[in-house]
Amino acid sequence: MKRLKRDIVVIGSGPAGLCAAIEAARSGAAVLLVDENAKIGGQLFKQIHKFFGSADHRAGVRGIDIGEQLLRQAEELAVEVWLNCEACGIFDEKTVWMVRDKEHSVAVEAQRIIIATGAVENSINFPGWTLPGVMGAGAAQTMINIHRVLPGHRVLMVGSGNVGVIVSYQLLQAGATVAAIVEAAPNLGGYGVHTAKVRRAGVPFYTSHTVKEARGNGHVERAVLVKLDSQWNQVPGSEFEVEVDTICIATGLTPAVELAFGSGCRPFNSPPLGGLVPVHDRMMKSSIDSIYIAGDVSGVEEASTAMEEGRIAGLSAAHSLGTITDQMFAERLEQLQHNVDALRSGMFGQKRREAKDAIVRSYGVER
Amino acid sequence: MNRITDHPILGPLEEAEMVDIIVDGQVMQARKGEMIAAALMANGKNTFRKTVKREEPRGIYCGIGRCTDCVMTVNGIPNVRTCVTEVEEGMVIQTQIGSGEWQ
Numbered sequence: 001m002k003r004l005k006r007d008i009v010v011i012g013s014g015p016a017g018l019c020a021a022i023e024a025a026r027s028g029a030a031v032l033l034v035d036e037n038a039k040i041g042g043q044l045f046k047q048i049h050k051f052f053g054s055a056d057h058r059a060g061v062r063g064i065d066i067g068e069q070l071l072r073q074a075e076e077l078a079v080e081v082w083l084n085c086e087a088c089g090i091f092d093e094k095t096v097w098m099v100r101d102k103e104h105s106v107a108v109e110a111q112r113i114i115i116a117t118g119a120v121e122n123s124i125n126f127p128g129w130t131l132p133g134v135m136g137a138g139a140a141q142t143m144i145n146i147h148r149v150l151p152g153h154r155v156l157m158v159g160s161g162n163v164g165v166i167v168s169y170q171l172l173q174a175g176a177t178v179a180a181i182v183e184a185a186p187n188l189g190g191y192g193v194h195t196a197k198v199r200r201a202g203v204p205f206y207t208s209h210t211v212k213e214a215r216g217n218g219h220v221e222r223a224v225l226v227k228l229d230s231q232w233n234q235v236p237g238s239e240f241e242v243e244v245d246t247i248c249i250a251t252g253l254t255p256a257v258e259l260a261f262g263s264g265c266r267p268f269n270s271p272p273l274g275g276l277v278p279v280h281d282r283m284m285k286s287s288i289d290s291i292y293i294a295g296d297v298s299g300v301e302e303a304s305t306a307m308e309e310g311r312i313a314g315l316s317a318a319h320s321l322g323t324i325t326d327q328m329f330a331e332r333l334e335q336l337q338h339n340v341d342a343l344r345s346g347m348f349g350q351k352r353r354e355a356k357d358a359i360v361r362s363y364g365v366e367r
Numbered sequence: 368m369n370r371i372t373d374h375p376i377l378g379p380l381e382e383a384e385m386v387d388i389i390v391d392g393q394v395m396q397a398r399k400g401e402m403i404a405a406a407l408m409a410n411g412k413n414t415f416r417k418t419v420k421r422e423e424p425r426g427i428y429c430g431i432g433r434c435t436d437c438v439m440t441v442n443g444i445p446n447v448r449t450c451v452t453e454v455e456e457g458m459v460i461q462t463q464i465g466s467g468e469w470q
Contacts, residue, residue, distance in 0.1 A: 132426030
């Protein structure tokens with residue numbers, strides 16, 4: 001097996017990994033960025049909506065345009081990129097075993113590793129959920145915005161959080177009809193700015209409802225919806241059918257932690273951020289000194305927070321190798337942490353801020 | 368066809384070189400470089416495989432190579448994740464029954 005050496009290896013080229021690679025390269029480290037996909041950018045290029053937040057966080061700029069800018073920066077900084085490259089394991093806290101092009105095994109000994117493997121969509125199950133036509137909301141988004149293919153013509157969206165309402169709107173833009181959005185909770189989950197656009201388009205919302213069953217001969221043809229009481233129990237007799245050919249599930253994400261835990265990073269359970277995550281400090285260092293983490297794998301938030309966390313991880317990893325002075329590090333870190341704190345403020349951000357603080361506290365306590 | 372030819376944000380669909388793929392013995396047209404799953408759905412095919420015991424139909428679920436619900440037999444190799452595998456000219460793609468067989 002081929003053996004190579006690099007300063008920093010970043011695993012995953014989504015918003016977090018891409019920003020980590022850029023920041024580390026800008027700080028003077030030689031960076032190798034790897035991704036299992038054929039294209040760089042992770043889920044960033046599916047995000048054709050304008051981002052939310054303040055001007056500092058590129059609010060008002062579409063995800064795809066931010067992605068293009070980041071690609072140019074990575075190119076200018078000569079970040080080495082390996083695509084079609086699967087990171088299978090990390091050994092001795094520093095050697096990344098990878099398979100390139102499904103053909104060659106490569107071991108890269110890295111002084112620092114940044115894990116930015118993202119998250120996976122949650123599913124819920126109900127009779128008929130395995131029928132073709134039931135899919136993750138993210139899968140539908142990939143189909144319409146990346147591949148330019150409509151997965152169906154009449155869609156039921158399950159879940160009214162940001163993913164549910166944003167993908168619903170994007171399905172409308174792509175020419176589909178969204179027959180309904182169901183939300184098990186009594187209140188809608190997404191930001192008002194995204195929810196309002198779908199409401200204005202005339203899409204009916206059903207709160208305190210869920211999907212009971214998908215029906216169809218070999219493919220989704222109908223969904224049975226049912227009302228939920230205050231204890232989340234289905235109300236007998238409240239069922240009704242909607243005619244749809246596609247059911248999209250937008251019920252949250254779970255951090256993709258396999259690589260991090262397989263390499264020995266200590267876990268911490270954070271239900272508000274998606275479940276088990278590798279414990280980390282404010283510099284995004286895991287419980288292993290040579291391994292940093294960033295983005296959804298460190299707790300599910302948004303692309304904007306993932307980008308800031310990626311920058312912090314890249315900066316910290318590079319600084320730990322001595323490529324920048326302590327003063328440069330301190331100044332830049334303060335700026336980045338200010339940015340990420342701002343993204344975790346307000347009525348939506350406060351819970352995430354508290355959940356993140358709990359992770360950081362746990363890092364200090366048991367280490 | 369289920370292709371999104373016009374889009375209010377992304378604009379018109381760019382022209383692409385087309386390749387022929389053979390799906391269960393039938394020739395279908397695909398855009399060069401697109402994923403097999405996208406090509407099949409563009410052509411209206413939504414069932415990609417049938418399950419081992421009860422031969423129930425399955426299609427795509429996650430669309431990003433995680434769930435393996437969309438696997439098919441491609442050029443004689445079973446269990447190929449079609450949502451992350453690009454089409455190639457003359458590619459032979461078969462609806463997979465159960466865990467498939469090497470050919």
